[in-house]
Amino acid sequence: MNITVINGSPKTRQSITLQHIHLLEKENPGHRFEIIHIGNKIPALEKNPSLEKNPALLDEIVRKMQTSDAVIFAFPVYYALVPSQLKRFFELLGERGEPGLFKGKYATSFSTSIRFFDHTAHNYVQAVCEDLEFSYVNGYSAHMDDFFHEAERQKMLGFFNWFSEVAALKLLVQKKYYPRIPGTVVYDPDIPDQGRQQSLHPPAKVVVLTDETEADANLGHMTRMFAASSMDTVTVKNIRDIGLKNGCLGCCTCGYDNTCIQKDGFRQFYDENLKPADIIIIAGSIRDHYLSSQWKKFLDRCFFNGHVPILQGKRLGFIVSGPLGQTQNLRETLEAISETWHMKSFGMVTDEHGDRDEITARIRDFARSLELAADKDLDMGARFYRVGGGKLFRDFIYATSAVFKADHLFYKKMGVYEDFPQKQIKKGSSTPCSIFSCP
DSSP states (O other), rough: EEEEEEEOTGGGGOOOOHHHHHHHHHOOTTSSSEEEEEEHHHHHHHTTTTOOOOOOHHHHHHHHHHHHHEEEEEEEEBTTTEEEEHHHHHHHHHHTTTTTTTTTOEEEEEEEESSSSSHHHHHHHHHHHHTTEEEEEOEEETTTTTTGHHHHHHHHHHHHHHHHHHHHHHHOOOOOOOOOOOOOOOOOOOOOOOSOOOOSSSEEEEEEEEEEOOTOOOHHHHHHHHHHHOOOOEEEEEEGOOOOOSOOOOOGGGGSSSSOOOSHHHHHIIIIITTOSSSSEEEEETTTTTHHHHHHHHHHHHHGGTTTTTTOOOEEEEESSSOOGOHHHHHHHHHHHHHHTTOEEEEEEOOSSSHHHHHHHHHHHHHHHHHHHHHHOOOOOHHHHHHHHHHHHHHHHTTTTTTTTTHHHHHHHTGGGGGGGGGGGGSOOOOOOOOOOOO
16 A cells, blocks of 8 residues: 655654654555655745745645555644644645545544543544545554553554555545534624723733634634723733744753743743733634644644643633534643643633624623632632643653653652652551442
8 A cells, every 4th residue: 555644743754753653664564655744844835825936845745645545644742632733734735625635535643642632633633634535544542652662562553454454445434523514603793992890809911812814803803802891901912923933843852941942932922921911811713623723833832831830820711713612622622721731711702603792792791700700719620631631741750850850840849749649658548448439
């Protein structure tokens, strides 16, 4: 079989994910692998969004995917999804507007991670592949250390053999996602002046982060209505104005002292706008099955903080334009962000149903409820994402302290390692019970 591998890692040839693919290639000499490092091709496409200067660049990649027998999308998991570079590639494929390009072509995904929210990354790839009319076969999620263990390598090889046979036999595969039903209204309200009411609590610093473009009319009106409805002073910042050069490069240089190797103003923007804020609102329009690749780039770059919850205790809300109710995977990834950042999540407001007055009422009540939550210091408690993720991160940082030195020092200072089970024995009951025997 001829197999095209779309390597979504920004580290391209130095990617750990790619080494797993090379293993599949080495152990299957009867198949021909062609690897396309999409992570370092996106900047060229972004400089020429119309593709007028080099129209053959994307066309050639599409041709290789079309003429292969199967496609593997390989990537590390960044912030519960694929890296922003691969996200942008999927957007470019969708923007071609050519239905049936990959109809019946078999595809799957292969990821590496510490298995924290790897499922949402695979869900996203499957949803996009099904939109592009691929016959998507359930993907493989490897731990980043699996390459060094014989038993795990055999599992990966077994998966590849199964996938290649499914593709060769052209077996029918069940779709998981179906086309969304359009229904979002045009939201064009009369926006009143801001600040006509007095806050219930001491004035809070509210920052709304948006990626609004001229095409995002609904999103712009929603954010302005929110600002006008709030009793606090609201500052709106467009993340497209930061001038981000690239997404996260995956170099982990920041692991030493939380300093990003890229010098493009992102750290300054983060320190000046997010750290001083009491309430942060993320506002975006749905692109395919997520927010925009610009938002993904922003979130990926937040990794310079490592696994330290810098924004802990701040309130977080979301303004989403588009069919969020039909995009459950997006909702889950957004909830994961607030939980893993240890923020006090306050839900989401959308324009997906109702008329103009209903949407306006929801936005106003969202703003009022947010103020009431601040006045009452509302805290919903730590849920599974935070607790489970915290344990995964704790174990991971302990084992990789040489790379993530800044995280390791913070975890030691905050006593995170004291939560290891073997250190809790003396604190437990003299009569241990299990989840199976306790009432």
